[in-house]
Amino acid sequence: MPSRYSLGEFEEVVLLTVAVLNGDAYGVAIKGDIEHRLKRSVSVGAMRTALRRLEDKGFLESEFGEATAVRGGKRKRYHKVTPLGKKALDYVMNSRRKLWAAIPATAFQFK
């Protein structure tokens, strides 16, 4: 049932980053981590949409945290990978691994 784990490339990056941040994953932190670690720029809009979609799919859950002055008194929303999310990540990684293993050695001989 691969459709249960349908995961876009950017969604995968966001989901993995949430796991990397381990309990500290809120909007700006996720954006900053992706930009810092993967050297790709992330727009707030794209990230927001991805987070929402991941949550709709059940790969993420979230709860409000503390409010800070720097956020204009708004609370942070912390994200956490759900067991289903973990399964989805496993599934993606396994399918990649299988594909890599199946590539014959001669496939990448560029001449």
Next chain:
Amino acid sequence: MRDYSNDIKPPQLPLKALRWFCDPELLEDIEGDLSELFRSRASKNIRLAKFLYARDVLQLFRPGIVKKIGRLNTVNSIDMLFNHIQTAIRQAGKHKGYTAINIAGLVVGLASCMLILLWVGDETSKDQFHEKSDRLYQVWRNLVQSNGDVQTVRGIPLPLEHVLRTQYPEVEAVTSYTWEMEYMFRLGEISSFEKGRFATGAFFDVFSYRLIVGDPKKVLVDGPTMVISDRMALKFFGNDWREKAIGQTIKLDDRTDYEVTGVFETPGDKSSVQFDWVISAKQFIDRQTWANSWYNGGFSIFFTLRPGADTEAVRKRIEQEVIRNTNKESNEPLYIQLFSENYLHGTFENGIPMGGRIQYVRILSAIAIFLLLLASINFVNLATARSSLRAREIGVRKVMGAQRSTLSQQFFTEATLYAIASTVVASAIGYLVLPYFNTLTGKSIHIRFSDPLVWLTLGGMILLTGMLSGAYPAFMLSSLSVAKSLKGRTKQVGSNYFRHALVTFQFAISIFLISGTFIISKQLSYILNKDIGLQRDKLVSIDLTGKLYDKKEVYMNSLRSIPEVKDVTLSSASPINFEESTGGANWPGKDPNMVIEINLLSVNENFVKTMGMKVVQGEDFSNVFLRDSARFLINEVLAGILGFDDPVGKELTVWGTTGTISGVVGNFHMASLYDPIAPLIIRYSRVDAGTAFVRINGNTHDALTSIERVTKDINPAFPFRYNFLDEDFARQYRGERSVSSLVNIFAGVSIFIACLGLLGLSSFSADQRAKEIGVRKVHGASVSSLVLLLSKQYAKLMIIAFFVATPLSYFYMQRWLGDFAYRIDMNITLFVVAGIVTFAIGALTVSYKSYSAALANPVKTLKEE
């Protein structure tokens, strides 16, 4: 240390936008993220941070973040729409008669409306295709007479062209052309008569007639060159004219050779000017001794201004050109008008455009709107009158929680459905009728379904009709109170007065249009049958082409020998349509300050007799001795201006020739009946006459056969061509006749629609009062008294309509008639007849239903209770 973080605020506008569109569930978090980002960015560069904030907000405007639009997203409103459509269809099916009345009225109204719109569209697009039409001007010349009258003519002194080209920096290009001329062209075996104009240089630059072959800048050089239409090219050079035509020479009137330098696309319906050839005017001008004078005008002059030029400055300067160049001898201010406006605004009054065909466009547009209104009123009246039948449905819907807005939507949906169905049928009918409509109006309109404007117009009509007919029922029906509507029979919603007012309005419009029709057609038949001062029937004109001109004496004699020919004369132009005139006539005792433009006609002997004119004083040119010296005939108008008790024998100088007045002819109409009869001098000349007029006595067909034989004998190279003067005369009023027949038809349509509505209303009230009629009948009421009872309220409405419509119609028709110098008197009988016709048709409609209701057996109507 100061904390700056509280001073620096995120930009307010993007924040407000975000709060407006963002899903509230996400808003707090996103806002927090954004302001956190903003703080960190702002510590480096505030301006950049603000910009990035705005950009982020913009990027957040995407599905998944934007809040859901509640009502559109609920399935319910779509379901309700389906429900409304279904209810409407059921209602329509349940009352087939009323549905038919509604649809029939709307279809007829919409179809008429569409045809009128097509006509209006065609009229308003005339001459608009020229690329530079927004700065393409025509020059007009105002001849100011001593008595203050102003005559506006298109003939302009030709030297103006040179002045415009050399002394006006604002002018981009100038061209001038002659009036329409017809010559015979010959190439080898092929010959035909073609109409066209002589034109100067920039013709194809100023106008946008498309050249298929040839360079617009070079086709009209000064040499003997001509440009022909593709239609003419096909005639002379066959199918491969594109290759063959250029460089060939075509002979004009078997006299002069012209080299073909280009081929243009035959001007289509979008052009008010039609021509099949354009010849470089150089040679023509050289032959015309009058042409290069500031005192004569024969050419029409057109020019384009440079983009952005000051039109008003040019207008002011051009105005004085003739006056300045003739040292104030000619008081002829010039006027410039956008060429594209001339077709619709071509009537000049006191030297400025005052309407023209535009008034027909306005009249018909108004009729189109009226017809749509009439049809919508039927819907409104029937829907509100029959509201009691739907009271229960409305009540139940309200109980189930329908809001007033939902109910309004329902009735709008219903009206719009009717509008859609009717528009579809009306389009089909309009499409089928279009060929007949074209024949009637002399147009060749076709609908281009690829044109988005067509669809936009159809959509607009649907919306408009839906709104017009749906608004009042939607408002009234949705206001029914729940308790009343469920309790049982409710009264009709909306006051009867309102419905009656609408019916009155319908009939007022019908009476208005019908009386208008009467007056227009009466005026036209008056014009077409008016005694114009000469007998125009059985009078044939033949242009003296080719050898006919040189051998005119022989030709006249052989024409006279034909038994069916009564008289023959020669003239310089047709007496009912010519524009030759002079401002230079002189006579002893003339007021030196008097400026007067006098028409001139050069004729042969027998003119007065052949034309069937009357000599009021003196004698005409029939007396042989009088021909030796210069002799003139003048018309009564001029005689009045000269002011002599007996003008016969008085001296007159025209075009440098002094002679005596030999007689006065009775007035006859020389131009259109829009204008009063102008002063006229008829001079005797054998040379200038170019047209033969033949009065036929006896069988026209035999006469024409003989005339053709005689003509061919003398002039075998030219095809025989002739015109009937009465047909020429009728042709001048073609526009009026086609508009008159349109108004005729649409007046009929309007009364048809009004009667449909009346039929619906009267049959409904007959149904409702079935029991009352039954009871009355049982008590001995007669059928006639019952019919009267049911009909009289409508009779009252029609009488009111008559009194509303008559003054309006009188006012507007007076204005229309005011344009004619010769017109009928409007008397009240015309209106009374229009009123009676409408009343009779309306009464028949009402009594048809009333009569069958009155005949019904009371047992049937009373048995249920």
